[in-house]
Amino acid sequence: MWPKTHLTDLLGNEHPVIQAPMAGSTTVELVAAVCNAGGIGSMGYSGTPTETIRQDAEKIRKLTDKPFNFNFFAHEAPVNKPEVIEATRERLKPFYSKLGLGEIPRDLSKPLLTFTQERLELLLDIKPPLVSFHFGLPESIAIESLKSAGCRILCSATTTAEAIALEQSGVDIVVAQGWEAGGHRGSFEVNHDDHGVGTMALVPQIVDAVNIPVVAAGGIADGRGIAAAFMLGACGVQMGTAFLSCPEANVSDVHLEAIQNASDDDTRLTKAFSGRPARARGNNYMESIAAHRLPLPDFPTMYTLSGPLRKASDDRLDFRFLLYGQAAALNREMPAAELVRTLVAEARNLL
Ligand SMILES: Cc1cc2nc3c(=O)[nH]c(=O)nc-3n(C[C@H](O)[C@H](O)[C@H](O)COP(=O)(O)O)c2cc1C
Known part of the structure; x- marks a missing residue:
């Protein structure tokens, strides 16, 4: 139970709060600030050149000695x-x-934006403590070699069936992404109509269906959302939209203004x-x-x-x-470390 959970045991960090990977919006400064405040910071990579990812890892390791997450899309070629x-x-x-x-x-x-052999070789070299995937997983050999290199693997699921498939593929932690979430749905079945399961319904059903730690994502904006996710059986939360209002995030003025008026x-x-x-x-x-x-x-x-x-x-x-997600109107503008501390204090009071 809060704040020591399966997640913090597995990742060796202090608070079960993951700042979501957000390709284009996450920065090394944001990730390091979250990690140093005891959360898990995540870089979202889509088209980023492999050499830049290597340099990011070096910069992050200069700014923090805590575990961090590198995230990739793993979609099929169009x-x-x-x-x-x-x-x-x-x-x-x-x-x-x-x-x-x-x-x-x-x-x-x-x-193409998807996960490539070049990316895999880079990760096996730089060994980020956590590697997460969106839109499903790369082939099993990639997962096996990343795990052998000591990386913990996370992946988003938008249905219980996807979560079960991820567990069977050797994923360490499943991120249950509800309909409320900002950004792309992580669904890996793209050819059927997406009926959009909300976080409140999704999290406890995934918790019941798998034996690996479940992290709740989607519409969680403050300590109330975190406490609710824990009541549903999650052992951590992944929050994206809430971190877009931090000065360390790379967000255009028009984007920030839209969130302020959301x-x-x-x-x-x-x-x-x-x-x-x-x-x-x-x-x-x-x-x-x-x-x-x-x-x-x-x-x-x-x-x-x-x-x-x-x-x-x-x-x-x-x-x-x-x-951005459905709870953006609850965003608060503050530095990332302060946001992590505020979220943790709010959740602690409620739990
Ligand atoms: C601006 C933005 C970009 C995102 N980009 C990614 C991404 O690159 N990779 C990923 O796994 N998830 C991405 N997501 C989804 C998040 O991982 C997470 O599921 C979502 O932010 C949770 O919902 P919330 O925004 O309501 O907190 C993104 C979300 C946002 C808001």
Whole structure:
């Protein structure tokens, strides 16, 4: 039970609070601050060059001697039907014209963003204490070699069936990611309709179904959420949105402003930007793509196609892909170490 749990026993840290990996928004400063305050800091990597990841590990190790987490996407390579790509181009043309953007990208071969042999070799060399995956796992040989190198493996699950599959694949800790969560859903079954199990329902069912530690994620913003997650049987929490308001996070002004003005119902689950369901601030572009009910290209091809729209729209919320979760309105702006201390004190009082 709080604050010593299976999670802290396994990871050798003080508090069962993981700052979620958030590709593009996490920084070495954020991770080190969280780790030094007794939590677990996570770097989210998608397209980051392998050499940068090596340098990050060196920087983090200079800033902290505590355990930290490096996170990667592990999705299948996209398999796109040419007619789906063409229909999507037609759909995007009016938006491109509206913003005066010219040609829709033709080269869709990059970026792949998924976990590669090069990444694996790097990790076996730098040995981060924790390695986590989103969108499923890489092949079993990668998991076995990372575990043999001493890394603990975490992976997101959005259903009980996914959590059971992760346990059977040798994952050490499952992150039960509820529907409320900001960012991409970690689901690995992308070809069926996602019915979105909420954190409150998901966590206890996964706790009952597996024997490995379960970390709750999605909509947890303060000590109340942490205490609730523990009552549901979780032995730790992973919080993303709450850390976006820390000065150490890499968050644009428009993103921060959206979070400052957030309400409980202003986000949507959308495939319109990347091809995979992600929770982000709702806007007209998403609504318009959703209304046509057309199949979209796979992740991350859709991300390439929407790239110029996202980049051109600095001052236009309508095309921005602003990832955050349903509890963003509860965010508090404070340094990451102070946030960890505040969360821990609040949860301790309640528990
Ligand atoms: C801006 C943002 C980016 C995210 N990027 C990643 C990522 O790169 N890898 C990952 O495993 N999860 C990612 N997530 C999901 C988190 O791991 C976690 O499930 C989620 O933040 C929990 O919900 P909350 O945002 O309500 O705390 C991201 C979430 C946000 C808000």
